Amino acid sequence: MDGGAQYNPRTVEEVFRDFKGRRAGMIKALTTDVEEFYQQCDPEKENLCLYGFPSEQWEVNLPAEEVPPELPEPALGINFARDGMQEKDWLSLVAVHSDAWLLSVAFYFGARFGFDKADRKRLFNMINDLPTIFEVVTGAAKKPVKEKSSVSNHSSNKSKQNNKRVPEPQGKFAKATQLKDEEEGLEEEDEDEHGETLCGACGENYAADEFWIGCDICEKWFHGKCVKITPARAEHIKQYKCPSCSNKRARP
Numbered sequence: 001m002d003g004g005a006q007y008n009p010r011t012v013e014e015v016f017r018d019f020k021g022r023r024a025g026m027i028k029a030l031t032t033d034v035e036e037f038y039q040q041c042d043p044e045k046e047n048l049c050l051y052g053f054p055s056e057q058w059e060v061n062l063p064a065e066e067v068p069p070e071l072p073e074p075a076l077g078i079n080f081a082r083d084g085m086q087e088k089d090w091l092s093l094v095a096v097h098s099d100a101w102l103l104s105v106a107f108y109f110g111a112r113f114g115f116d117k118a119d120r121k122r123l124f125n126m127i128n129d130l131p132t133i134f135e136v137v138t139g140a141a142k143k144p145v146k147e148k149s150s151v152s153n154h155s156s157n158k159s160k161q162n163n164k165r166v167p168e169p170q171g172k173f174a175k176a177t178q179l180k181d182e183e184e185g186l187e188e189e190d191e192d193e194h195g196e197t198l199c200g201a202c203g204e205n206y207a208a209d210e211f212w213i214g215c216d217i218c219e220k221w222f223h224g225k226c227v228k229i230t231p232a233r234a235e236h237i238k239q240y241k242c243p244s245c246s247n248k249r250a251r252p
Contacts, residue, residue, distance in 0.1 A: 008109070012119050015109045016126045019102055022052035023133060026098045029058040030091050030137045038087070041079035048079040050094060052102070072108050074101040088138075092204075095134040103127070138207060200242060201226035215242035 009015045029037040029050060040060040041048060051059045051074060063073050075097035082090055106127065110120055134140075197206035200220035206212065211224040211231050216239045224230060227243060234240070 008112075010109075010113045012115065012123050012126070015106050015123060018054045018109070019106045019127060020130070021054035021056050022105065023102055023130070024056040025052035025058040026050060026095075026102070027133055027136050028056070029060075030095055030098070030133065033058070034091065038082070041082050043079050043083050045079055047077040049074045049076055050078055050098060052098070072101065072104040074098065092134060092138055095132075095137040099132045099134055102133070134205075138205075139209075140205070140207065197221050199223045199226055200244075213237075213240055215240055215245055217241050217245040 009018045029052075037050075037058070037060065046062060048060050049063050051061060053059070060079075063076055064070065075094070078094050078097070081093065085093075106123060107120070110123060115123065131140075197212075198204065198221075199206075199212075200215070200218075200222050202223065204223070206221070211229075211234075212221050213224055213227065213229050213234050214221045220242060222229075222242060224234070229237075229240070
């Protein structure tokens with residue numbers, strides 16, 4: 001864990017270069033080196049952390065012994081959750097915490113070396129132009145937004161304009177096709193909405209390869225698996241009410 005202690009970037013460009021190096025190392029651990037990373041995160045060991053270094057290398061190790069540490073520390077005990085969930089979900093969880101750690105390290109340097117408001121904004125914009133580790137690990141960064149929209153309209157019942165109110169399956173798909181030209185102006189807004197959508201049950205992001213369904217009452221969106229609704233069952237639902245809205249209506 002000497003990668004962070006020996007290198008102290010002092011300008012916006014240097015901090016961003018440091019950020020990119022650490023990010024590249026962590027992405028490597030969660031993608032190309034994932035088998036080695038998985039094996040190193042043994043739940044029988046003590047609290048382990050995933051570190052990324054400016055040299056684009058990664059390391060699974062115990063947290064720093066000094067208090068307070070030289071740099072902000074990454075999520076502690078990632079190995080304990082490894083066997084308690086599906087591998088892809090565990091990797092996604094580690095990715096989210098890795099994104100948070102990278103931001104904390106970058107802005108730690110910014111605070112330490114006196115970045116002003118303009119410097120902090122410039123640094124954030126440079127960072128924000130890159131896909132997050134979570135987006136890379138889950139594949140969201142590789143899929144164009146229009147592909148999400150296509151899957152949503154024809155497979156996942158995601159488009160608010162095109163679904164759930166036509167009872168027959170063929171009617172739904174036919175209506176989606178008929179409205180395609182009419183709704184070109186709304187398509188961009190819908191695509192942006194997909195990218196920011198979170199499941200109302202588990203809080204995870206929208207993914208194009210998953211089935212989602214929207215509540216007609218509160219207008220929140222849910223993974224089908226989270227609310228136990230399959231695509232086949234959704235075809236026969238004229239108006240979907242999520243568990244929370246159903247419970248509210250059931251109360252006296």
